[in-house]
Amino acid sequence: MDQEGIRVNDVALEISPTGIAALVNKQGAEVKLTKLDVSVSPQALNALLGAVAQEGDAPPSASVADGRLQVQAERGGKKVALDLQVGGFRLEITAAGLRIVSG
Amino acid sequence: MAVRGLELSGLRLTTSAAALLEKKPRLDIEHFVLRLSRAAVEALLPPGTPVKRVERLGGGAILLAVETRGLRATVEVRPGASREGRLRLEVVSVKAGIFPIPAMVWTAALRSAVPRRPGLLLTAENRIEVDLRVILRRKGVEIAPFRAVRVGEDVLELVIGDPPVRGAEGNR
Numbered sequence: 319m320d321q322e323g324i325r326v327n328d329v330a331l332e333i334s335p336t337g338i339a340a341l342v343n344k345q346g347a348e349v350k351l352t353k354l355d356v357s358v359s360p361q362a363l364n365a366l367l368g369a370v371a372q373e374g375d376a377p378p379s380a381s382v383a384d385g386r387l388q389v390q391a392e393r394g395g396k397k398v399a400l401d402l403q404v405g406g407f408r409l410e411i412t413a414a415g416l417r418i419v420s421g
Numbered sequence: 422m423a424v425r426g427l428e429l430s431g432l433r434l435t436t437s438a439a440a441l442l443e444k445k446p447r448l449d450i451e452h453f454v455l456r457l458s459r460a461a462v463e464a465l466l467p468p469g470t471p472v473k474r475v476e477r478l479g480g481g482a483i484l485l486a487v488e489t490r491g492l493r494a495t496v497e498v499r500p501g502a503s504r505e506g507r508l509r510l511e512v513v514s515v516k517a518g519i520f521p522i523p524a525m526v527w528t529a530a531l532r533s534a535v536p537r538r539p540g541l542l543l544t545a546e547n548r549i550e551v552d553l554r555v556i557l558r559r560k561g562v563e564i565a566p567f568r569a570v571r572v573g574e575d576v577l578e579l580v581i582g583d584p585p586v587r588g589a590e591g592n593r
Contacts, residue, residue, distance in 0.1 A: 323435045323438070324435065325433075325435045326432055326433060326434045326435070328433065329429070329432040330429065330431070330432070332425075332426060332429075333426050333427040334425065335458065337426065338426055338427055338464040338465065339464050342464055342465065359438075361438065362437070
């Protein structure tokens with residue numbers, strides 16, 4: 319992958335005929351996503367985190383290792399560090415709502 | 422397999438975060454397969470085009486209802502991918518009702534109707550060729566060439582670029 323990039327490895331989606339008409343007429347969108355596989359490089363992750371930094375604060379920084387994501391941020395002079403040693407996440411979409419499970 | 426509307430699959434692309442943050446996304450599209458129903462192709466026709474309806478998709482051809490300067494005709498187009506990776510549209514026949522219009526008549530009309538724009542060509546064989554790479558490059562998008570264009574029963578399938586080599590996914 320491009321060292322500074324975001325890579326879409328696989329996406330599949332569907333748009334109904336009414337959804338296409340809405341898109342073409344700029345009256346909205348109606349998309350059904352059926353497959354998603356996206357990779358974000360550490361450089362890209364840091365660039366995106368930089369965009370959410372508040373004025374005056376240092377932008378958050380992230381480092382990624384196998385199974386580990388570390389994020390450091392500073393807000394109003396207070397430092398926050400998050401060390402996720404979970405290997406990965408699984409997002410489950412159920413009738414009861416969303417569930418994020420580590421590991 | 423029948424398609425309802427638009428189906429996009431196998432999309433592979435890259436972009437840089439820096440480009441996204443600049444709100445000038447530069448995309449490099451490597452592959453996708455786009456399948457469109459007759460209704461979807463019709464919905465995507467640009468406004469002001471003389472093509473009023475897509476009558477039929479099937480048998481490798483698209484049947485279009487065209488109206489220009491008060492004249493109505495049915496145009497049969499065979500799409501394909503050129504060797505250079507362009508979308509090729511070959512006009513096979515033009516009919517007014519049940520009467521075929523001689524090729525020399527519609528050829529002249531075609532020559533005056535196809536606008537001169539970058540990425541749009543009319544070949545000596547009266548084939549319209551669309552070079553998406555030229556059109557999209559101006560918008561910051563690099564796109565792989567057309568590899569295949571197929572027309573089945575009520576479905577138009579466009580293949581851009583090559584699918585990933587099996588087993589290579591984990592190596593990226």
